[in-house]
Amino acid sequence: MTEPNQNPSGQIDLDAAYRESKIDLLLDELNRDLVGLTPVKTRVREIAALLLIARLRERAGLDAGRLSLHMSFTGNPGTGKTTVAMRMAKILHHLGYVRKGHLVVATRDDLVGQYVGHTAPKTKEMLKKAMGGVLFIDEAYYLYRPENERDYGQEAIEMLLQAMENQRDDFVVILAGYRDRMDTFFQANPGFHSRVAHHLDFPDYSLDELMQIADLMVDLQHYTFDDHSRPAFLEYLERRVLQPHFANARSVRNALDRIKLRQANRLVRQGGSISLAELTRIDDADVRASRVFAGSSDQTSDG
Amino acid sequence: MRITQGTFSYLPDLTDVEIKAQIQYCLDHEWPISIEYTDDPHPRNVYWDMFGLPMFDIKDPAAIMQTLAECKATFPNHYIRVNGFDRSHGRATTALQFIVNRPAYEPGFYVDRQEVSDRQIRYTIRSYAVDRPVGHRYEEK
Known part of the structure; x- marks a missing residue:
């Protein structure tokens, strides 16, 4: 992007960096277009600040490694999870965290195959499509079916986990679903819980x-x-x-x-x-x- | 003999960074990418084998570089090329195509002269490598 906002004394101008990132435009848009959702908006603002600082640190040569920004959105139907995910992709792109900023929506059907050997190529295909953007997995708990131990969902989960860990540079995964079922899902798959850094809960509207x-x-x-x-x-x-x-x-x-x-x-x-x-x-x-x-x-x- | 063909035939082999930049160029123009390989590099052999499926709906070159890496791992001693297909109406053709992998040792071609009637000569070029069966042509001896 542009040159570091560093004046000769070694001071970094935060205001200028903030203005220059134009992030407030996106956040204002979020505030205007989405009613309520205060905790979610606060969290989005926090993530935006974190990314801005990370970028300034990177310019100054302070390498802190790649942040993990996989998220989970929980909430009742119609509380705006998909809408916020779409905005999130834009914000992440704006701050240079993902290269393209598109949103790929996937459900169990898009990831899990119907017979042996069908799941891996399907999941891989979705992961490839999501590269450079955000992979939004709606109703993620359907991936895991404990009642059927030969369910192919487990295979998709393993591939996802591996990709979330090894290809953090390439995409962000957002898991979404109803609160209680997501909690059960995370309990059954501790690997997911530890790899998802941000849990956002979407409250019901008044x-x-x-x-x-x-x-x-x-x-x-x-x-x-x-x-x-x-x-x-x-x-x-x-x-x-x-x-x-x-x-x-x-x-x-x-x-x-x-x-x-x-x-x-x-x-x-x-x-x-x-x-x-x-x-x-x-x-x-x-x-x-x-x-x-x-x-x-x-x-x-x-x- | 180093075989050249396609869009960048006059250039030295592209580095990964350069390949990625070219792929980005294809994606910017909405040309779906496919990867092909062969061990019969005769210039008139246009039918190379495709690795996987043509890659539609891909937004980021990293995904294609990953597939390319898989192809290279599977066929380290084959010729591999990247195609960008322009599907727009009125064009519908390969818009860009370049070699991204070649065998470590390329023996090259020889000219076969066939004498026919009236002292005419017919020329055929043959690759030294194709004497061996498909899949074993560029293996280390």
């Missing part, structure tokens, strides 16, 4: 945060809530949170998708000519038509 997410999504898709539909949606969320299969931001997105459907239907049925504002407005009725309002809370559908 009702307030969910509403902020909904506002953000509605805005991005060029729709608007009116004075009645916004409180109605908040009420919807209050009820939806208590129902089973609630998946945080993902449920909000699904709900909005269905509201859009109802809005379109309403407009078509209504016919005639409408204003542009009417085309973007979400009506109270669009929200209230949801099955969540229909009654008993024992409904399991995602309506």
